[in-house]
Amino acid sequence: MLIKCTIDGVSQLLSVNADKPLNKILQERLDTFSSNSACRGAGCGNCVVLIDGQSVLSCLVPAFRLNNTSIMTIEGFKCTRPFHDIERAYRETGIMPCEQCYASKTLLIEGLMNKLDINKPVGASLDTVFIEREMSMNSCRCLEMRQIEMVIRVAMINRRNRIVRK
Amino acid sequence: MSENNSSGVGVATIYSPKSTNELIGILAKEKNTVIFGGGTYLMSRKSFYPHPDLRNVVLTSSVPELCRVYHSESYIEAGCAVTLQQLLNTGAYILSRPLDKALNALGSSMLRSQMTLGGALCTRDTVFSLPCYLSAINAEVEIKIFSIKGKGKRVSTRSRWYSITKLYSVEGKLEIPENSVMTRIRIPSQEGLRQIYKTLGSPMSDPESAVVFALSYKDGKTMTEASMRLALPKAGFFASTDFDTFLSGFSFPLSIEKIKKISEVLVANIEATLPDATRIQLERAKRQLQTVLFEINTRYLQH
Ligand SMILES: Cc1cc2nc3c(=O)[nH]c(=O)nc-3n(C[C@H](O)[C@H](O)[C@H](O)COP(=O)(O)OP(=O)(O)OC[C@H]3O[C@@H](n4cnc5c(N)ncnc54)[C@H](O)[C@@H]3O)c2cc1C
Numbered sequence: 001m002l003i004k005c006t007i008d009g010v011s012q013l014l015s016v017n018a019d020k021p022l023n024k025i026l027q028e029r030l031d032t033f034s035s036n037s038a039c040r041g042a043g044c045g046n047c048v049v050l051i052d053g054q055s056v057l058s059c060l061v062p063a064f065r066l067n068n069t070s071i072m073t074i075e076g077f078k079c080t081r082p083f084h085d086i087e088r089a090y091r092e093t094g095i096m097p098c099e100q101c102y103a104s105k106t107l108l109i110e111g112l113m114n115k116l117d118i119n120k121p122v123g124a125s126l127d128t129v130f131i132e133r134e135m136s137m138n139s140c141r142c143l144e145m146r147q148i149e150m151v152i153r154v155a156m157i158n159r160r161n162r163i164v165r166k
Numbered sequence: 167m168s169e170n171n172s173s174g175v176g177v178a179t180i181y182s183p184k185s186t187n188e189l190i191g192i193l194a195k196e197k198n199t200v201i202f203g204g205g206t207y208l209m210s211r212k213s214f215y216p217h218p219d220l221r222n223v224v225l226t227s228s229v230p231e232l233c234r235v236y237h238s239e240s241y242i243e244a245g246c247a248v249t250l251q252q253l254l255n256t257g258a259y260i261l262s263r264p265l266d267k268a269l270n271a272l273g274s275s276m277l278r279s280q281m282t283l284g285g286a287l288c289t290r291d292t293v294f295s296l297p298c299y300l301s302a303i304n305a306e307v308e309i310k311i312f313s314i315k316g317k318g319k320r321v322s323t324r325s326r327w328y329s330i331t332k333l334y335s336v337e338g339k340l341e342i343p344e345n346s347v348m349t350r351i352r353i354p355s356q357e358g359l360r361q362i363y364k365t366l367g368s369p370m371s372d373p374e375s376a377v378v379f380a381l382s383y384k385d386g387k388t389m390t391e392a393s394m395r396l397a398l399p400k401a402g403f404f405a406s407t408d409f410d411t412f413l414s415g416f417s418f419p420l421s422i423e424k425i426k427k428i429s430e431v432l433v434a435n436i437e438a439t440l441p442d443a444t445r446i447q448l449e450r451a452k453r454q455l456q457t458v459l460f461e462i463n464t465r466y467l468q469h
Pocket of ligand 1: 043060200201202203204205206207208209210226246247271272273277280281282283284285286287288289290294295296346347348349368369370
C-alpha cells in the first residue's frame with residue numbers, strides 16, 4: 001500500500017503493508033527513537049508520537065490510517081517552538097523525565113496542552129484528574145503526578161507568553 | 167467500497183464499506199475477514215502483525231450510519247463505530263453521570279478517541295469494563311446475523327436485539343455467532359434508578375486482579391430492581407438473577423453483620439460460578455459490595 005504523509009515535516013511516500021503498525025514503520029524505515037515500544041499496546045506508553053497534533057500510541061495505529069496525516073516524532077518536535085515551551089519548563093522547574101520516557105512524556109504533555117484552552121488562566125484550565133488520566137498512558141513512574149502538573153503549568157505560561165509576544 | 171490491495175503473503179486487504187449492507191456483503195463473501203473498530207484491542211494482540219495467513223480487514227468507521235448517536239427521552243442509541251470519546255462529547259444533558267464515569271474510566275482521551283462501542287463489547291476472550299456497566303443497566307445491542315443463500319450467492323441477513331447480559335457466557339466469552347456483526351447499541355436512560363460503577367485495578371494490564379463492579383437499583387427504604395454485575399477479566403462475568411433477587415429484598419439501614427453476610431453470599435456465589443476467580447478478585451468483590459452497601463446505608467440515614 002502506498003501512503004502519502006509527512007513525517008517530521010518531510011513529505012513521504014511510503015510503500016508498506018497496510019496493517020503494519022506505525023511504530024514498526026518508524027523503527028524500520030526511519031530509524032527514529034520515538035518508536036521503542038516493547039509492550040505491543042499493553043500500555044508501556046513508550047511509543048507516543050503526534051498525529052495531526054494529537055498524541056497517539058504508535059503501536060496501535062495501522063498504516064492504513066496514515067494517509068494524508070502529519071506525523072511528528074520527538075526528533076522532529078525538537079525543532080519546533082512548542083517543544084521549547086516544554087523544554088524551558090523542564091529547566092525552570094528542575095523536573096526532567098528519565099531518558100527512557102523523555103520522548104513519550106514530552107509528546108504526551110504537548111498533546112495534552114493542545115487540548116487545553118491557552119487563553120484561560122492556568123489555574124482554571126488545569127484539571128488534575130484529567131492530567132492524571134492523560135499522563136497515565138505512560139507507565140514510567142520516574143516523575144510524580146504533581147511534578148508533571150507543575151511542568152505543564154509552567155509550559156502553559158511559557159506558551160502563552162510566547163504567543164502574546166508574537 | 168474502496169479496497170487497498172497490497173502485495174506479499176499475509177498482507178491485509180482493507181475494505182472501507184459505505185453502508186451496513188456493504189459491510190455485511192464483504193463479511194459474508196470474503197473469507198477470513200476481521201472487523202476493525204478502533205483497533206486498540208486487535209493491534210495489541212501479537213498475532214495482528216505480521217499475521218500468518220492472508221486475511222482481510224473491514225472497517226466499521228467508514229460507514230456513516232454506524233458513526234451516529236441518536237437520543238430520545240428514554241434512551242441513547244449509538245452506532246457500533248461511535249468512539250467512546252464521541253459519546254462522551256455528546257455531553258451531560260444526554261449522558262447519565264455513571265455512564266460518563268464508566269466511559270471516562272477507560273484509558274485516556276487518546277485511547278477513547280480510538281476505541282469504538284462495537285470493539286469495547288466484542289472482544290472475544292476477555293471481559294472488559296463497559297459490558298459490565300451496560301449489562302447492569304439493561305442496555306441492548308442489535309446484532310445482524312448473515313448467511314449466503316442459493317447459487318446466486320445472495321446474502322441474507324437477520325437482525326435481532328439482544329440484552330447485553332445474554333452476549334456473554336459465564337466465563338465471559340462473547341457468545342454471538344462468528345457470522346454476525348454488532349451494529350447498534352441502545353442505552354436506556356434509567357430515570358429513577360441509581361447506578362454505581364467502580365473499577366479496581368486495570369483490566370488490561372492487570373487482568374488477574376482487576377474487578378469491575380456495576381450496580382443499578384431503585385432507591386427507597388427497600389432496595390428493589392437490583393441488578394448487579396461483576397467483570398473479573400480473565401475469570402468471567404458474574405450476572406446472577408438469583409443474587410439480584412436476593413439483593414432486591416433488603417431494607418435499609420443494614421446492620422454490619424447483615425452487610426458481612428451479604429458479601430459472603432456473594433463470594434460463595436462467585437466461587438461456585440467462576441472457578442478461575444483469584445483470591446484477590448474475590449476479596450476485592452467482597453470489599454466493593456460492602457463499601458457500596460455502607461454508602462447506601464449512610465445516604466439513607468442522612469435523609
Ligand atoms: C493501553 C490499553 C488500555 C486499555 N484499557 C482498558 C480498560 O481500562 N478497560 C477496558 O475495558 N478495556 C481496555 N482496553 C481494551 C480494549 O482495547 C478496549 O476494550 C476497546 O474498547 C476495544 O475497542 P476497539 O474499537 O479498539 O476494538 P477493536 O480492537 O477494533 O476490536 C475488538 C474486537 O471486537 C471486534 N469488533 C469490533 N467491532 C465489532 C462489531 N461492530 N461487531 C462485531 N465485532 C466487532 C473485533 O473484530 C475484535 O475482535 C485497553 C486497551 C489498551 C491498548
